[in-house]
Amino acid sequence: MLIGELAERAGTSPRTLRYYEEHGLIHPSRDANGYRQYDDGELRVVHEIRTLLADGFGVDDIKPFVACLRAGNSAGHVCPDSAMVLRRRLAEVDGYLARLTEVQQRLRDQLKEIKCQMTP
DNA sequence: TTTCTTACA
DNA sequence: TGTAAGAA
Numbered sequence: 001m002l003i004g005e006l007a008e009r010a011g012t013s014p015r016t017l018r019y020y021e022e023h024g025l026i027h028p029s030r031d032a033n034g035y036r037q038y039d040d041g042e043l044r045v046v047h048e049i050r051t052l053l054a055d056g057f058g059v060d061d062i063k064p065f066v067a068c069l070r071a072g073n074s075a076g077h078v079c080p081d082s083a084m085v086l087r088r089r090l091a092e093v094d095g096y097l098a099r100l101t102e103v104q105q106r107l108r109d110q111l112k113e114i115k116c117q118m119t120p
Numbered sequence: 121t122t123t124c125t126t127a128c129a
Numbered sequence: 130t131g132t133a134a135g136a137a
């Protein structure tokens with residue numbers, strides 16, 4: 001299929017698909033006219049890329065997932081390389097969450113303090 | 121009409 | 130990532 005069809009089926013834009021290609025995430029073949037040609041399997045790959053991107057993974061972190069999927073696995077996260085990236089990302093998210101919790105507590109304390117002053 | 125590349129207020 | 134321009 002051509003880039004337009006894949007983009008539509010994957011819920012993205014041709015621009016985004018070309019961006020993934022620039023970063024080595026996908027490598028479509030070319031027709032005689034130079035048009036990119038994608039096989040049906042790329043739809044799953046693109047979906048994998050999109051969800052990973054949405055989860056905050058960087059383009060480089062996504063590569064092992066794509067490779068895992070291309071290797072014939074049912075999911076991109078079942079390979080060792082993917083697991084490694086997964087752990088790192090989880091640690092990152094845990095860190096963000098911890099920091100957010102601190103901010104949340106501080107804001108609550110400050111608000112509580114203000115309310116006390118407003119109610120003599 | 122669709123895609124391609126390149127470039128950008 | 131969007132959008133624009135000029136070519137195929």
